[in-house]
Amino acid sequence: MKIALLGYGKMGQVIERIALERGHEIVLKKDENNTFDGLSNADVAIDFSVPTAAVSNISSCFHANVPVISGTTGWLEHYDEMAALCAAKNGGFISSSNFSLGVNIFFELNEYLAKIMSKFDNYTVAMEEIHHTQKLDAPSGTAISLAKGVIENSLYTNWTLEKPEANHPSDSELAKQIHIEAKRIGTVPGTHTVTYNSVVDAIEIKHTAHNREGFALGAVIAAEWIVGKQGIFTMKDVLNLK
Numbered sequence: 001m002k003i004a005l006l007g008y009g010k011m012g013q014v015i016e017r018i019a020l021e022r023g024h025e026i027v028l029k030k031d032e033n034n035t036f037d038g039l040s041n042a043d044v045a046i047d048f049s050v051p052t053a054a055v056s057n058i059s060s061c062f063h064a065n066v067p068v069i070s071g072t073t074g075w076l077e078h079y080d081e082m083a084a085l086c087a088a089k090n091g092g093f094i095s096s097s098n099f100s101l102g103v104n105i106f107f108e109l110n111e112y113l114a115k116i117m118s119k120f121d122n123y124t125v126a127m128e129e130i131h132h133t134q135k136l137d138a139p140s141g142t143a144i145s146l147a148k149g150v151i152e153n154s155l156y157t158n159w160t161l162e163k164p165e166a167n168h169p170s171d172s173e174l175a176k177q178i179h180i181e182a183k184r185i186g187t188v189p190g191t192h193t194v195t196y197n198s199v200v201d202a203i204e205i206k207h208t209a210h211n212r213e214g215f216a217l218g219a220v221i222a223a224e225w226i227v228g229k230q231g232i233f234t235m236k237d238v239l240n241l242k
Contacts, residue, residue, distance in 0.1 A: 001227060004028035004042035004066065006057040007049030011071070014216040015046055022220060030057070040064045044092075044223045051075045051136065058082050058093075067092030067226045069219055071099050073141030083232055092226045094233050097141030099218030103192075104235045106207040110146050110194055113205060114153035123196040123203070124175075125150055127159075130183045130191040138182040142192055147178045150194070189215075 001024045005012045008029045016026055028038035028045075032053070039045065045061045047054060051074030061068035062085050070093070079095065086093040098104070117123055129143040139147075139161065147159035160177040189209040196203040209215070218235070225238045236242045 001025070001224065002027045002041060002043045003223060004030065004039050004045040004061075006030045006045055006047040006061075006068075007053070007072070009048070011048040011212055011216060012046075014212045015048065015219055018213070018216050019220050019223075022224075024220070036060050036064070039066060042066050043227050044069065046219050046223055047072055048219070054078075055082065058095075059085055062086055062089040062091040062093075065089065065091070067229065068094075069099070069222045069226065070095040071097075071215065071219055073097055074137035076141075086232055090230050092229050092231065092233070094222050094226055094235070094238070096222075096235050097145040098190075098215065099222055099235065100209060100214035101218050101221075101239065102214055103142060103207055103209075104218070104239055104241065106192070106205070107145060107149055108241055109205055111149040111153055113194070113196075113203075114150040117196050117203070118154040123198045125154075125156065125194065125196050126179045126181070127195070128181045128183070128191075128193045130185055130188050132187045132189065133184045135184060138184070139180040140182065140190065140192070142190065143180050143182070146192060146194060147180060150178055 003019050003024050003026050005026060008031045027041045045066050045068045047057045047068055047070040049057055049072050054072040054075040055078045058068055058070055127143055129140045131140055150156055156178050157176045159180050161180055189211055191208045193206040222238050
């Protein structure tokens with residue numbers, strides 16, 4: 001399989017190594033210093049760039065009839081635009097806040113737990129995410145995905161970085177929002193914690209990434225899966241979790 005790497009930072013370099021180990025070929029390493037020359041030769045593109053480059057990278061793939069895997073976060077206000085372009089060009093597209101296989105299993109656990117906890121109004125939910133100091137967006141895309149998983153299965157309506165007024169349910173609008181605490185510490189690859197707290201106990205689920213390998217491997221597996229397919233998919237499709 002011929003892969004175009006859109007974004008050749010630390011993640012792009014790990015993806016390159018894993019892709020080569022799995023027998024694939026890299027035909028383009030795109031960063032701010034070069035062009036899209038070679039993109040049309042690719043079977044698939046993997047985008048781990050920056051928020052300001054993501055839309056240009058993704059749209060270029062659709063115009064070149066190359067399916068694209070995007071792990072860049074912080075650009076999702078343009079998601080509907082990219083989804084429409086994908087449909088117009090009969091492209092293939094997977095965008096995920098996190099391609100780690102473990103995190104996607106964690107997403108499923110989070111949704112299942114949210115369904116159970118929605119029956120018990122004496123618990124409030126909060127989230128914490130910790131990443132390296134070079135991460136540009138806060139909260140992380142993974143934390144937002146976790147929050148959406150709770151919102152879709154509970155009475156919570158939104159997420160917020162604002163700290164709650166109290167540690168118990170109330171009628172205030174803030175109480176209907178999930179507080180996400182975003183921390184930037186050293187070189188932490190990514191730690192996400194979801195906690196349900198009451199006056200008598202707490203229930204907590206947590207995912208800790210030890211390195212970037214899991215993100216990169218999942219992206220390459222998604223790239224292998226999408227070749228030859230048309231449409232917009234998720235990691236649930238890739239991992240057969242639906």
